[in-house]
Amino acid sequence: MTSSKKKTIFTAAVLAVLLAVCVVVDMTLPSYHIVVVVIKKATVYSLVAVSMNLLNGFTGLFSLGQAGFMLLGAYAYGVLTIPVDKRASVYQYFDGGAIQFSLPEIFSGALGDTVGTVVGMLAALLVGGILAALLAYLIGLPVLRLKSDYLAIATLGFAEILRAFFQWNTLGPITNGSNLLKSYPAFSHATPYVILAGLMIAVIVLLINSTYGRAFKAIRDDEVAAEAMGINLAHHKRLAFIISSFFAGIGGGMMAMYMGTIAAAPFKSTLTYEILLIVVIGGIGSITGSILASFLYIFSSEWLLRGLDAGKFLGISAPSVFKNGFRMVVLSVIIMIIVLFFRRGLMGDKELPDLLDRRPKKREKEAAGK
Amino acid sequence: MSENVLKIENATMQFGGVVAVDNLNLEINRGEIVALIGPNGAGKTTAFNVVTGVYQPTNGAVWFQGEKIIENHPQGKMKKLYKGQHDGEYTHVLAPTPDKVTKLGMARTFQNIRLWKSQTVFDNVLIAKHCRSTSNVFSATFRLNRKEEAAQREHVAELLNTVGLYDVKDELATSLPYGKQRRLEIARALAAEPKLLLLDEPAAGMNPQETDELTAFIGEIRDKFDLTVFLIEHHMNLVMGISDRIYVLDFGKLIAEGTPAEIQNNQRVIDAYLGVADDA
Numbered sequence: 001m002t003s004s005k006k007k008t009i010f011t012a013a014v015l016a017v018l019l020a021v022c023v024v025v026d027m028t029l030p031s032y033h034i035v036v037v038v039i040k041k042a043t044v045y046s047l048v049a050v051s052m053n054l055l056n057g058f059t060g061l062f063s064l065g066q067a068g069f070m071l072l073g074a075y076a077y078g079v080l081t082i083p084v085d086k087r088a089s090v091y092q093y094f095d096g097g098a099i100q101f102s103l104p105e106i107f108s109g110a111l112g113d114t115v116g117t118v119v120g121m122l123a124a125l126l127v128g129g130i131l132a133a134l135l136a137y138l139i140g141l142p143v144l145r146l147k148s149d150y151l152a153i154a155t156l157g158f159a160e161i162l163r164a165f166f167q168w169n170t171l172g173p174i175t176n177g178s179n180l181l182k183s184y185p186a187f188s189h190a191t192p193y194v195i196l197a198g199l200m201i202a203v204i205v206l207l208i209n210s211t212y213g214r215a216f217k218a219i220r221d222d223e224v225a226a227e228a229m230g231i232n233l234a235h236h237k238r239l240a241f242i243i244s245s246f247f248a249g250i251g252g253g254m255m256a257m258y259m260g261t262i263a264a265a266p267f268k269s270t271l272t273y274e275i276l277l278i279v280v281i282g283g284i285g286s287i288t289g290s291i292l293a294s295f296l297y298i299f300s301s302e303w304l305l306r307g308l309d310a311g312k313f314l315g316i317s318a319p320s321v322f323k324n325g326f327r328m329v330v331l332s333v334i335i336m337i338i339v340l341f342f343r344r345g346l347m348g349d350k351e352l353p354d355l356l357d358r359r360p361k362k363r364e365k366e367a368a369g370k
Numbered sequence: 371m372s373e374n375v376l377k378i379e380n381a382t383m384q385f386g387g388v389v390a391v392d393n394l395n396l397e398i399n400r401g402e403i404v405a406l407i408g409p410n411g412a413g414k415t416t417a418f419n420v421v422t423g424v425y426q427p428t429n430g431a432v433w434f435q436g437e438k439i440i441e442n443h444p445q446g447k448m449k450k451l452y453k454g455q456h457d458g459e460y461t462h463v464l465a466p467t468p469d470k471v472t473k474l475g476m477a478r479t480f481q482n483i484r485l486w487k488s489q490t491v492f493d494n495v496l497i498a499k500h501c502r503s504t505s506n507v508f509s510a511t512f513r514l515n516r517k518e519e520a521a522q523r524e525h526v527a528e529l530l531n532t533v534g535l536y537d538v539k540d541e542l543a544t545s546l547p548y549g550k551q552r553r554l555e556i557a558r559a560l561a562a563e564p565k566l567l568l569l570d571e572p573a574a575g576m577n578p579q580e581t582d583e584l585t586a587f588i589g590e591i592r593d594k595f596d597l598t599v600f601l602i603e604h605h606m607n608l609v610m611g612i613s614d615r616i617y618v619l620d621f622g623k624l625i626a627e628g629t630p631a632e633i634q635n636n637q638r639v640i641d642a643y644l645g646v647a648d649d650a
Contacts, residue, residue, distance in 0.1 A: 203511065210510035211500050211519065214489075218497045221486035228422065228480075230472035230501025230562050239507055285488075349488065 007353035014352070015198070022194045031188040034303055039190040040258040042298035044251055047197040049278045049290040050204055051247035056276075057285040057349075058208055059240040060220030062152045064272050065139070068159030069245040071267035072135060073128030073252030075166060078181035078262040079174060080124040086183040091176055098173035103127075104185055117185055125196075125253040132249025133242045135162075140241045144234065156269055166264045181262040193254060200247055205287055207243065216240050220285075281338055283345030288352035293345070301331055373400040374436065375566050375598045376421065380456045381430035383416050383622075384448060390416040392622035393454060394430075398566070403592060403599040405609045407633075408619035409643050414602045415481060417619070418570055421600075422478050423471040429454050431464075434474055435565065440464050473501055477564035479555040481571045481602075485543040491554055492539040495526045498561035526561060532594065533557045533587075549580045553587070560595060567591075569601040573608050585611050606644070610634065618643065 022039065029036055048066060055061050080103045082090055091097035104120030111119055143154045165171070167178040175181075187193060207213050215236050218226040227233050256262045274297075282293030307313030308327040316322075338346065376398040383391040391413040398404045406414050419425045421432055423440065428448050432440035443460040444452035466474075477498075486494050499522045505515035513519075530536040533553050538546060543554060552572055559567055572588070573581045585608045592599055603609045609616065610630040618626040618633060620642040626633060633639055 206513070207507070207511040210507075210513070211496075211503050211505065211515070211522075212507050212510050214493060214497045215500045217489065218486050218500075221488055222484050225480065225484040225486065226497075227468045228424075228472060228478055228484075229498040229558065230469045230477075231497075232467070232469045243507070 003357065006356055010353050010356060019191075019194065019198075022191050026189045026191050031190075034306075036190045037258070038299055038303045040193045041302065042295045043190070043193040043197045044254045044258060045275065045278060045294035045298055046291040047200050047254065048248055048251035049275050049282065049294050050201050050287055051244045051251060052275050053279050053282075053284065053287065053290045054204055054208065054216075054247070055240055055244035056279060057283075057290075058213065058220060059216040059237065060223075061144070061237060061240060062148055063155040063241065063244075064152045064269065064276065065136075065155030065159045065245070066248050066275055067267045067269060067271040068155075068162040069132040069136065069248035070252030070255060070271065071159070071163055071166060071264060072132045073125070073249030074256035074262050074267070075175055075181070076128035076131050076249070077121075077124045077253035077256045078184050080127060081121060081184040082181065083183065083185075090181060090183055091173065093179060094172040094176065097176070121185055121187075121257075122196075125250050128253040129246045129249040132252070133246040136242045136245030137238065140238045144237045144241060156272070159267075159272065160269060163264045163267055175264075178264070181256075182260065184256075186257040186260065193258065196254065197251075200250060201287065201291070204243075204247060208287070212236070212239065277335070279345075281335065281342075281345055283342075283347035283349060285349035286345065286347035286351055289345055289347030289350075292347065292352070300334070301327070305330055374398070375400050375402075375434070376600065377433035378417070378421065379431045379433065380454070380459065381417070381420055381427045381432065382452070382454050382456075383413070383420055383425055384428040384444075384451060387451065389622050391420060391427075391619075393456070394619075394622075394624055396617055396624070396627075398598055398600055400598055401592070401596070402614045403588065403601070403612055405613040405616045406600070406602050406619060407604070407606075407609055407616060407643065411621075412619040413622040414619055415570055416622075418478065418568055418602065421471075422476060422568065423466050423468040426463075426465045428452055429456055429460060431460055434471075434476065438464060439466060439471065439474060469501065472562055472564075475563070475565040476568060477559035477562040477566075478568035479552075479559050479570055479572060481574060483548075483551050483555055485551060485554060485558070487542075487544045489543055490540050491535055491543055491546065492526060492530065494543045494554060495529060495558050495561045496522065498558045499526060502563055529557050529560055532591070533560075549576055549583075552576070552584070556587075556591070560591065564597065566598045566600060569599065569603075571602050571604065573603055573605045576605075578607070581605050581608050584608065588612055 025035055025039065048070060052066050055063050079099060083102050083105060084100060087100065088096040103124050104117040107120040107123065108116030110116060139158055143151060146154055166175045169177045215226070215231050218231060219233060219236055223233060278293045278297050279290055281297065282289030305327045308322050308330055309324050310322065313322055374397055378394055378396040381391055381394045382389065394417060406417060408414055416425065420427045427440065427442050428444050429442060429452060431438055441460050441462050441464040486497065489497065503515065503518055503522065505518060509515050527536065530539055533556065535550060535554055535557060543551065546554060556569070556572065573584050576584065588599060589612060591597060613630055616628065616630060616633045617624060618639050625642060626636045626639045628636070
């Protein structure tokens with residue numbers, strides 16, 4: 001069996017097991033259970049982290065605008081899916097808002113209630129992604145001329161501006177100003193999140209392994225050589241930026257789904273940093289690394305280390321030490337340890353199936369030396 | 371019919387007060403191997419960069435296969451600084467980026483090897499094929515371009531066989547020994563399907579034996595791929611052994627042109643660059 005075949009089987013097996021676990025969790029635990037919530041959140045973070053990795057890790061564009069595009073996706077989702085009869089109460093300060101339709105309801109009329117609602121929700125996610133992609137195109141025109149840190153600062157600034165813009169009262173009839181958007185439909189189980197994010201990530205993986213993905217990596221490795229070999233830098237950078245933002249927009253919509261309410265506040269630059277942290281811990285240039293890191297990060301910060309804040313951890317009861325905030329202290333120490341011992345992240349630029357290779361070259365060389 | 375592949379016309383490249391290339395005129399015919407030599411800092415690589423679109427010349431034009439691809443005239447601050455004799459002769463600005471020049475059919479290698487470090491030997495060559503692919507990002511992502519991709523992979527394998535790197539195709543490009551990295555760079559340039567191959571010091575850092583191999587190799591690929599070769603080199607063995615014609619630059623100015631025998635006996639070239647006695 002060739003090694004690539006082995007890897008495909010390995011990947012398929014891992015995915016099947018994960019999906020099965022997820023379905024079992026959904027059937028046995030209520031949807032408000034912490035495990036379900038944590039899976040949802042980690043899945044959404046995985047998607048956004050992978051989209052950020054596409055840009056930062058594979059194309060070498062250090063952008064920090066992720067939260068801005070997520071914000072756009074989240075708002076698009078909320079605005080398009082709130083049921084019409086609930087709009088009066090949600091937009092109570094803006095006379096019921098300017099938009100008087102709801103995609104799930106439109107599709108329910110044509111496709112029946114359940115299917116229609118789901119299709120409407122997916123359509124709203126897609127619209128969010130497309131809006132984010134459009135915005136990325138416009139922002140990319142001036143911003144992608146910048147390099148490294150300057151690009152990061154410009155995109156970060158833009159994301160903050162967007163957040164302020166969405167809270168602007170004049171836009172209230174659409175965004176509800178600084179008030180919450182709520183009452184929109186959402187998947188309560190974890191499985192739909194896993195399937196949806198899994199499909200998106202699969203598309204990104206396909207892209208990365210295509211001729212365009214290779215061109216992105218060439219730009220990351222050596223821009224001058226890439227341009228000399230006929231790769232149009234402006235075009236390809238813009239493409240990577242747009243695609244990454246598209247998936248960040250969809251990730252934002254999914255984040256809105258599991259949060260239950262939408263406000264501009266959670267989409268601060270801290271969110272971008274959190275995702276950047278996941279990307280770095282997982283390994284810049286590794287898809288499985290990003291996924292692994294988001295699950296580890298979300299699981300430990302939201303669930304496994306909870307006890308550190310609540311007074312009791314691993315059976316040790318020490319209310320005087322395990323106070324509010326101690327969890328973050330421990331988490332920071334863990335992150336520092338990871339960064340110190342895994343300089344290039346948990347996975348480096350390898351993927352999980354690559355571990356099957358077991359570095360035969362080095363051993364052969366050693367054997368030949370002896 | 372003009373068999374002129376490359377023509378550089380009155381090209382001047384000025385950086386502020388420094389004239390790196392001064393009124394360079396040069397013609398390369400189809401199938402020729404032409405060398406550009408000169409002492410360090412003579413402006414050889416700058417001339418390459420002007421031809422491949424990295425720099426916009428201050429004044430002058432570049433013709434490729436009978437078509438004017440680059441033209442510029444001094445503008446702004448350069449207009450005040452420019453003291454050339456061809457004032458006002460060029461009025462348009464044609465400034466393609468290097469990727470467009472490559473698509474037209476020129477491919478180059480670099481003086482300091484610039485391979486894509488994290489990629490394998492095979493992928494390094496395959497990426498250079500990207501500019502020849504007709505797929506868009508959707509068809510590429512969803513593998514609707516399978517046929518084209520398979521053809522590209524086949525071509526890359528063939529190319530690697532030709533340059534003798536097929537057995538190391540899955541190694542990282544940077545893990546290769548120096549001489550093979552040079553070969554890989556040439557293979558990568560060939561993958562872009564050029565008519566004109568520009569080699570910037572292909573033998574730099576090579577020992578005499580490797581240089582001899584390279585000399586033979588350049589001749590081989592010229593015949594096999596129906597190429598025209600334009601090269602910069604300091605190894606006189608290689609230059610004299612392979613070139614049909616030689617241009618000599620000194621301080622940005624062309625001081626001589628001719629066959630290897632003519633150049634070897636040209637007093638100005640000997641004074642400026644070759645020197646006397648030794649092994650030249």
